[in-house]
Amino acid sequence: MISVVLGIVFLSALIAIGFAFTLIRWLFRQSEGTDSMKKISSYIQEGALSYLKQQYKVVGIFFIIVFLILLFMAYKKLLTIFVPFAFFTGGFWSALCGFIGMYVSTRSNARAAYAAKMSLNKGLKVAFGGGTVMGLMVVGLGLLDLVLWFVFLKWCFARNLFSTGLDELTTITQTMLCFGMGASSYALFARVGGGIYTKAADVGADLVGKVEAGIPEDDPRNPAVIADQVGDNVGDVAGMGADLYESYVGSIVATMALAATAGLGFGGVSLPMIIAASGVIASIIGFFLVKTKKEKQRDLINALRRGVFSSAALIIIGSALVVFFIGQNQYWGVWGAIVTGLVAGVLLGVSTEYFTSASFAPTKTLSRSSLTGPATTIISGISLGMRSTVIPVLLICAAVFFSFYFSGGFSDYGKGLYGIGIAAVGLLSTLGITLASDAYGPIADNAGGVAEMSDLEKEVRKRTDQLDALGNTTAATGKGFAIGSAALTALALIVAYKERVNIFGKSLELSLLDTKLLIGLFIGGVMPFIFCSLTLRAVGKAAEFIVEEVRRQFREIKGLLDGKATADYSTCVRITTQAAQKKMILPALLAIIAPILLGIILGPEAVAGLLVGSLVCGFILAVMMANSGGAWDNAKKYIEEGNLGGKGSDAHRAAVVGDTVGDPFKDTAGPSLNILLKLMAMVSIVFSQFILTYTIVK
Numbered sequence: 020m021i022s023v024v025l026g027i028v029f030l031s032a033l034i035a036i037g038f039a040f041t042l043i044r045w046l047f048r049q050s051e052g053t054d055s056m057k058k059i060s061s062y063i064q065e066g067a068l069s070y071l072k073q074q075y076k077v078v079g080i081f082f083i084i085v086f087l088i089l090l091f092m093a094y095k096k097l098l099t100i101f102v103p104f105a106f107f108t109g110g111f112w113s114a115l116c117g118f119i120g121m122y123v124s125t126r127s128n129a130r131a132a133y134a135a136k137m138s139l140n141k142g143l144k145v146a147f148g149g150g151t152v153m154g155l156m157v158v159g160l161g162l163l164d165l166v167l168w169f170v171f172l173k174w175c176f177a178r179n180l181f182s183t184g185l186d187e188l189t190t191i192t193q194t195m196l197c198f199g200m201g202a203s204s205y206a207l208f209a210r211v212g213g214g215i216y217t218k219a220a221d222v223g224a225d226l227v228g229k230v231e232a233g234i235p236e237d238d239p240r241n242p243a244v245i246a247d248q249v250g251d252n253v254g255d256v257a258g259m260g261a262d263l264y265e266s267y268v269g270s271i272v273a274t275m276a277l278a279a280t281a282g283l284g285f286g287g288v289s290l291p292m293i294i295a296a297s298g299v300i301a302s303i304i305g306f307f308l309v310k311t312k313k314e315k316q317r318d319l320i321n322a323l324r325r326g327v328f329s330s331a332a333l334i335i336i337g338s339a340l341v342v343f344f345i346g347q348n349q350y351w352g353v354w355g356a357i358v359t360g361l362v363a364g365v366l367l368g369v370s371t372e373y374f375t376s377a378s379f380a381p382t383k384t385l386s387r388s389s390l391t392g393p394a395t396t397i398i399s400g401i402s403l404g405m406r407s408t409v410i411p412v413l414l415i416c417a418a419v420f421f422s423f424y425f426s427g428g429f430s431d432y433g434k435g436l437y438g439i440g441i442a443a444v445g446l447l448s449t450l451g452i453t454l455a456s457d458a459y460g461p462i463a464d465n466a467g468g469v470a471e472m473s474d475l476e477k478e479v480r481k482r483t484d485q486l487d488a489l490g491n492t493t494a495a496t497g498k499g500f501a502i503g504s505a506a507l508t509a510l511a512l513i514v515a516y517k518e519r520v521n522i523f524g525k526s527l528e529l530s531l532l533d534t535k536l537l538i539g540l541f542i543g544g545v546m547p548f549i550f551c552s553l554t555l556r557a558v559g560k561a562a563e564f565i566v567e568e569v570r571r572q573f574r575e576i577k578g579l580l581d582g583k584a585t586a587d588y589s590t591c592v593r594i595t596t597q598a599a600q601k602k603m604i605l606p607a608l609l610a611i612i613a614p615i616l617l618g619i620i621l622g623p624e625a626v627a628g629l630l631v632g633s634l635v636c637g638f639i640l641a642v643m644m645a646n647s648g649g650a651w652d653n654a655k656k657y658i659e660e661g662n663l664g665g666k667g668s669d670a671h672r673a674a675v676v677g678d679t680v681g682d683p684f685k686d687t688a689g690p691s692l693n694i695l696l697k698l699m700a701m702v703s704i705v706f707s708q709f710i711l712t713y714t715i716v717k
Contacts, residue, residue: 024289024345028166031296035159035451038303039152043123046148052133055473059245060129063465066249066592067125070216070599071118071257077600078208081607082110085204089705097708099181102197105168106705109201112160113264117209117257120153120458124256128248128465132475135466135482140311142486143319146466150459151306153256154451157264158299165271165292168195185522188288192276193522196515197705199272202265203698206258207610210694211554212603213258214687217250218558220595221682223565229675232573232580233667237468240579242572242586243565246595248468251461254686255494259501262694263454266504267447269697271295273511274440280518281433286345287353291444293345294357297337298330302451305330317378319489323456327368330449331361338445355425356438360445360507363418364453364500367411371499374407375649376492377657381407386654386663389673396651396677404647404684411499411642415506418442436514443507446500457497460490488656495649498690502645505693506638512700513630519707520623527623535621535716539628546613546629547637550606550695551644551688557602558683564594610695614703618710626703626710634696641692648685651677 051057089103127149135142172191175181185193224243228234237244271291278287305326311318335358342354374381381403388399422442428435463486470483520527529536568591578584618626655674657663663670703710 021285024293025166025170028162028292028296031299032159032162032166034303035155035299036163039155039159042148042152046123046127046130046145046152049130049145050133051129053473056129056132056469059469059472060126062245062588063128063248063252064125066245067121067252069592070249070253070596071121073596073600074208074212075114077604078110078114078205081204081208082107082201092709097712098197098705099194101172101181101194102705105195105198106201108164109198109265109268110205112164113202113205113261114209116153116157116160116264117261119156120260121252121257123152124149124252124458124462125465127462129469131462131466131486132469132473132479132483135470135486136475136479139319139482139485142466142482143309143311143322146462146486147306147309147455147459149462150457151452151455153260153458154302154453154455155299157260157267157454158295158302158451161264161267162292162295162299165195165268168198188279188285192272192279192288193519195272196276196519199265199269200698200701200705202261202268203694203701204607204611206261206265207607207691207694207698208603209261210258210691211606211687212599213250213254214554214683214691215557215561215602216595216599217247217254218683218687219561219565219598220246220250220591222558222562222679223569225675225679226562227566227569227573230672234580235471235666237471239472240582240586242569242588243591244468244472245588246565246591248465249592250595251464255461256458259457259497259690260454262690263450263501263504265694265697266501266508267295267450269701270440270443270447270504270508270511273508273515274437274444276515277433277437277440277511277518281437283434283437287437290341290345290353291441293341294334294338294441294444294448297341298334298448299451301330301333301337302449302455304333305449305452306455319485320492323489323493326452327449327456328365330452331365334361334445334448338448352425352427353438353441356422356442357445359418359421359425360442361448363414363442364446364449364503366414367499367503368496370407370410370414371496371646371649372492374403374646375495375653377653382650382653382657385650386657386674389654389658389670389677390663392669393673393676396673397680400647400651400677400681403650404643407646408639408642411503412639415503415638418507419510439507439514440511443504443511446504446507453497453500456493460494460497463487463490491649491653491656495645495685498645498649498685499642501690501693502638502641505696506634509630509634509696509700512697512704513627513634516630516700516704516707517627519704520711523708523711525623525711527627529624529627533624535624536628538621539617539625540632542613542617543629543632543634544636546633546699547640547692547695550609550692551640553606553609554688554691555683558687561595561598561602564598565591568594606691610698611702614699615706615710618703618706619713619715621716622714623707623710630700630703633699637692637696641689644684644689648681648689651681652685654678
């Protein structure tokens, strides 16, 4: 049975990767359009590659330092020798996912714009195909990494090459539990750096271009326009891909570890991998269902929903077969937990769409608040974001309760905790297509920019605007999905942390009357606010540099505003890249140092409080910021469609200010909180024995 299960997981990983490369070949056979379109696309490609090269240099230094620290800990018997190398592979696979996704997305924009000349459906297929490459590479490489490490560790254990004094499954899963730190570390750098880059360029371009100069979005006269287009890819493709890769891997390894400690055997350990493997097939089938024959916005939304909802339905059916095959009737309660996670994920997306889409009342009301100026726009947007947190919180609470209950938590505590982990796996099982619908957004956005700068026909621009508007909705729902998955994954990791500390001989009894726990709760609660302060400040400072540069070019390059001269795009790209790389270091280090430092001072109880406090505050703050930002963005788009005075009106100028504030909310600070929560949990797990050994206050 073991060989069959591992073989299925390995085969599904190869299918995902193989289908992704088949899509790449099909995409690259599509026409890039005119010479002008090719030239503009090449600017975006060069800017994105330049950014990634610089990021790899900075992150590479960090990984070498941490690798040496982990190697020293392994020498001191505080970790197994495999953890430092697994840390490196986790970061490598995460970076590779981001690189491939961004490489394809930056080469799909012109192709999507040219395809839109033929039909809206053709443009949708090209843009969504580019996004699907990202989704399938994440799940394919994630499963491949897991199954190879599992087989390798099993082989080493059988030959007595390493031992922890525990049984085989517990030894293997506890070792694999430490692997996610590499993926989480790279994801935080990618998300924070990409978020700072994209929003600094976007804010700078909007403030000077739209507000001061009065020129349209994506106008080639704007020197920051290429940096803005590059930013969409480094933030929402490379950053989001790395983010969800580590969520995907983290939820699986945490659940595997919980299965081993609960005594559920190989069936319980392998179930998360098999569910994830079945998600590959469901996502590929869902991809072929994303198409439309009509040219209305509602039909585009329905096309994407058809793909996502069909994949979720297939997972529900497939997981029932998998549960029956692996555990017979023993695991039917676990199947209920899987369905709970899936349903919670779908409803999180629906909730996010309701609060951020201009098709519904909240964003339309926000649009009308722009009629009375920027101040009321900001107030209404923040109010909307705060109100929007209620449904996601209730959904996560329901998912935790029912997954625990269905798995037998009240009669079997260990199995109930396992149910919470498997719910996170269920939520992420459709990641192949869910991430595709999110990564589609930047491609559609870039396609609109290429169409505008290449001066294509109005009909083409109308179609790319439809694709872009859908991209705004999918980006918002994708962020809601990512935040929800982060909450369940972080909760599973917190439980895994407690179990790991218990394994090392410390009975971790978590009582609210424990002073150390209370201190940890308060420090954990403030961590998301410190983190957001640093990232928002970084966007503001970087945007200042771009604003000054754009103003300088408008002032010094004669004929630029008249369209008789060409802007210096490369300087804005270089300024934004340098600013993003410098400003991303401190927030990333904060997430790594905080749990270790607190643990050394006050011990593992304080660390548990830190993780719980940061999860509660961070999840709610992330939802609020993501939904406020998404609503401000779509309120601006709603006005630009001709409502409430249209472009150039006072309402439009107020909405642009709201969107400018919302950009770093939804694309920098909010999404980065997902990784903060998971990385702190991963660091706590990896350094748990170190903390137990060197705690000052016993």
